[in-house]
Amino acid sequence: MLFSFLIILREGFEIALVLAIVLGYLRRTGNREHFRAVWTGAVAAGALCVAAGVALEATATELSGSAQEAFEGFTMLFAVTVLTWMVFWMRRQAATIGRELRHQVDIAIEHGSLMALVTLAFIAVLREGLETVLLLFAGASTQQNSTGLFLLGAAAGGLVAAALGYLVYRGSNVIPLRQFFTATGLVVLLIAAGLVSNGIAELQESGIIGNLGARPWDTDAFISQTTTLGKFLHTLIGYDSAPTWGQIILYWSYLVGGLGAFVLGLGTPTARRAPAPAQPLAAPSSPVEAEL
């Protein structure tokens, strides 16, 4: 439940932020009539993401035994790649994404191109939506709690993300965006490290790679993976009561490397800026938007 809540909160807020910036800018420039174009693009992308999620789940359900474990293992490792890229990409883009979006909206309005607005919203939502689908699938593959709780967490995360997006749309500056993305970025990296361990475990169980070394310890007597706490920790941070050396080394390598790069700010641009329009149609409405 917490896993789906965190993922949807983080990813959902990114979607809400993009929509809030675009819609807020249209509102302030007196172009409310273009709202429909933005929502059309967003809803179409959302529908495509749901279809992708259903296809992914259907594929996994069709498979069985070692083929299913291999599919889940590779999906988890792919999700780790996407998560890592997304965390560092978002940090890099945070400084310019608002200006870039407003610039694109200006161009679309100047050219009277509704299709450009539809495409803008479609691509922005599709990119974040597909990431969300991939991550939820990877998490659902490891979680062994009820589907209801998983969906409840996702729904709660979606509601909070939508509320935060609405605040940005209304021009509120109560959301400390940099701190939000830093805090959730750290949590996401922790979750991704867990997916590294779980993904390797799935590939080991599928027989594709065999066990990567011995299992140096066994903590099952203290926290069994069959208990509620064990399942929770397994899903959230990749807890394994008896991991192999391969899982341990890869987990810690990723965690130390990822967190180290994130904390040290590696990959953050120093002076890169997006091309700004010569004369923006409207200034940002709030300090929150202005800092984007």
Place this chain on the structure above:
Amino acid sequence: MRRGILLTAAPLLAAIALACTTGGGREIAITAEATACTPATLEVRAGEKVTFVMLNKAGGDRELEGIEGTKLEEVLVPDGRTRKINYTAPKETGTQKLKCYIPGGPSTIIEVRVSAAQ
């Protein structure tokens, strides 16, 4: 102050202890050997909660999971280790099936015969 800490910590520790609990009724031993898992059949009563205590002496990892509608999540039992797995029999009589297998390899089936509750 100390009393406040105790009052706060006690329910938290109780909740963690509850979350860590694995117990669940009668214990039934299952042993994984190199070529098969034993016993081949188990007897439980309808609705009974039992704990499978699976010892792996196979010389490699083994997994146990329910198949064909049997509600038992997949559990990996590393070589030389024991795992306790809770299981609740259905309320209807009949036969349930557990698959005991080498990850990515061959398997043996354990039949769970569910008799009427006493």
